Amino acid sequence: MREPPVPHRPGKTEHIHPVAGRRANVLSVASLSVLALFVLIILWLVAADVAYLVTGQIRTGAVAKMLADPRAMREIARAIWLSVSSSLLTLVLVMLFAVPTGYALSRYRFRGHALLEVIVDVPIVLPPTVIGLSLLAVFGLGPGSWLKQSLHLSLSSMTGIVLCQFLVSVSYCIRAVKASFDSVDVRLEQVAMSLGCPPWKAFWQVTLPLASGGLVAGGVIAWARAMGVFGALMMLVGTGPRVRVMPTAMWLELNSGNIVQSLTIAMTALVMAGAALAVVHWLAPGRKWA
Amino acid sequence: MLRIEQICLGAGDFRLRDVTFEVAAEEYFVVMGPTGSGKTLLLKAVCGLIRVASGRVAIGGADVTNLEPRFRRVGYVPQDSGLFPHLSVARNITFGLRVTGIRHAEAMARVAALVEILGLGSLLERSTLNLSGGERQKVALARALAIQPALLLLDEPVSALDEPTRREICHLLRRVKSQFGVSTLHVCHNRREARDLADRVGVMSGGRLVQVGTLEELVDRPADPLVRRLLMLEGEGQEEV
Numbered sequence: 001m002r003e004p005p006v007p008h009r010p011g012k013t014e015h016i017h018p019v020a021g022r023r024a025n026v027l028s029v030a031s032l033s034v035l036a037l038f039v040l041i042i043l044w045l046v047a048a049d050v051a052y053l054v055t056g057q058i059r060t061g062a063v064a065k066m067l068a069d070p071r072a073m074r075e076i077a078r079a080i081w082l083s084v085s086s087s088l089l090t091l092v093l094v095m096l097f098a099v100p101t102g103y104a105l106s107r108y109r110f111r112g113h114a115l116l117e118v119i120v121d122v123p124i125v126l127p128p129t130v131i132g133l134s135l136l137a138v139f140g141l142g143p144g145s146w147l148k149q150s151l152h153l154s155l156s157s158m159t160g161i162v163l164c165q166f167l168v169s170v171s172y173c174i175r176a177v178k179a180s181f182d183s184v185d186v187r188l189e190q191v192a193m194s195l196g197c198p199p200w201k202a203f204w205q206v207t208l209p210l211a212s213g214g215l216v217a218g219g220v221i222a223w224a225r226a227m228g229v230f231g232a233l234m235m236l237v238g239t240g241p242r243v244r245v246m247p248t249a250m251w252l253e254l255n256s257g258n259i260v261q262s263l264t265i266a267m268t269a270l271v272m273a274g275a276a277l278a279v280v281h282w283l284a285p286g287r288k289w290a
Numbered sequence: 291m292l293r294i295e296q297i298c299l300g301a302g303d304f305r306l307r308d309v310t311f312e313v314a315a316e317e318y319f320v321v322m323g324p325t326g327s328g329k330t331l332l333l334k335a336v337c338g339l340i341r342v343a344s345g346r347v348a349i350g351g352a353d354v355t356n357l358e359p360r361f362r363r364v365g366y367v368p369q370d371s372g373l374f375p376h377l378s379v380a381r382n383i384t385f386g387l388r389v390t391g392i393r394h395a396e397a398m399a400r401v402a403a404l405v406e407i408l409g410l411g412s413l414l415e416r417s418t419l420n421l422s423g424g425e426r427q428k429v430a431l432a433r434a435l436a437i438q439p440a441l442l443l444l445d446e447p448v449s450a451l452d453e454p455t456r457r458e459i460c461h462l463l464r465r466v467k468s469q470f471g472v473s474t475l476h477v478c479h480n481r482r483e484a485r486d487l488a489d490r491v492g493v494m495s496g497g498r499l500v501q502v503g504t505l506e507e508l509v510d511r512p513a514d515p516l517v518r519r520l521l522m523l524e525g526e527g528q529e530e531v
């Protein structure tokens with residue numbers, strides 16, 4: 001008789017049907033109601049944006065006027081391009097830091113490990129405005145000031161934007177990457193090494209492919225965070241025309257009374273965020289090998 | 291083939307202390323001991339996955355104490371087989387050959403006899419995720435043997451299997467031993483495996499190797515009450531220790 005297959009699916013868990021027996025229990029009703037309320041709030045936010053554009057502004061011709069205004073369209077396109085290009089550059093930097101850092105935190109245990117984990121998480125709990133202000137301080141004195149002068153760095157530039165986006169988003173990616181490496185059994189790496197792999201090759205051939213879903217998800221989360229950075233940019237980079245990314249442009253347009261332009265940028269950001277979320281969920285741990 | 295001289299190492303609070311023994315060429319050596327006695331740690335030390343604090347490990351006459359696992363020529367089968375879930379059965383088996391630059395097709399040709407002996411022909415293109423426990427162990431064994439190791443290291447290879455599958459894998463291990471003549475170090479906590487497979491047996495307890503001999507010698511002259519208890523000499527028909 002053939003033995004049943006051995007389950008080996010990371011992330012696979014049993015599920016409970018919300019209505020067990022004849023009546024739904026209090027726990028399932030309460031938790032599902034709160035879930036439904038939360039989903040309703042999110043959908044309301046999205047619907048309000050769309051409704052405002054459609055019912056309020058199209059009738060008054062504001063959208064048509066904006067579409068016919070080359071200056072407005074150019075500014076929107078520039079903001080979108082600057083956001084996309086800077087966030088993609090940030091994403092490359094983030095991955096270069098997050099993969100080795102996440103691997104080291106996941107695989108090695110040493111004195112001070114817990115402290116390092118806390119330090120790595122600091123940008124998650126810091127308000128983004130504080131990150132921007134801290135960067136101003138870093139480049140205002142000491143070695144930071146010297147570096148800025150030696151490299152002729154301008155903070156009100158792509159460099160400043162990427163710096164802000166990097167510091168605001170990198171810790172989220174490190175968390176996701178570490179969790180992904182944690183889910184890969186270290187013995188698989190050991191077996192690979194016993195079969196002839198040097199450590200880097202065991203990592204490349206075994207650990208990285210198995211963690212790839214989490215790595216991509218971490219990258220997408222970091223990218224989405226980078227796209228949304230506002231407070232840190234306001235502190236370090238400002239709102240000049242050459243550094244106007246989508247969040248900054250949205251804020252400026254709203255302050256100038258151009259709510260249609262602001263909402264158009266918001267809707268573009270919404271579509272991008274939706275696509276990013278779809279990627280994250282598609283690559284969620286446990287799905288890839290299911 | 292394997293010579294271990296007074297190795298000591300620590301892992302957390304646990305210590306492996308002054309372990310010394312030899313495994314001869316083509317010998318099947320079983321290390322028995324209760325859970326937490328240091329068997330897996332010993333296997334990892336031989337494999338090079340954990341650094342020894344002192345002592346010496348020699349394989350095939352060469353001192354490998356400070357060598358990385360890939361230079362030791364050992365085939366390692368961890369508990370639960372450790373198959374790569376992102377690779378097919380065939381690619382698992384040829385992994386050790388492919389990482390040295392041999393193409394998959396050529397590697398498959400080299401392991402054809404192994405696949406035949408272990409009865410894996412019908413599984414080659416399958417994912418490892420849907421294999422039974424016995425099939426997983428066979429694939430792990432094929433993968434370890436594919437690199438033609440000087441020493442085979444088996445970490446409780448049949449402990450989690452049902453009785454018919456356990457018997458089938460033990461039969462295969464005997465066949466592998468006679469066909470390939472590879473020296474084997476097998477750790478387990480089950481006297482049946484020692485009875486079915488071992489040329490000699492070592493008994494571990496608390497990080498020490500307390501006695502080495504044939505199973506008959508250990509049964510006839512246990513070094514202390516602990517060995518007697520481990521071999522279940524006082525039990526009535528029980529075989530698990």
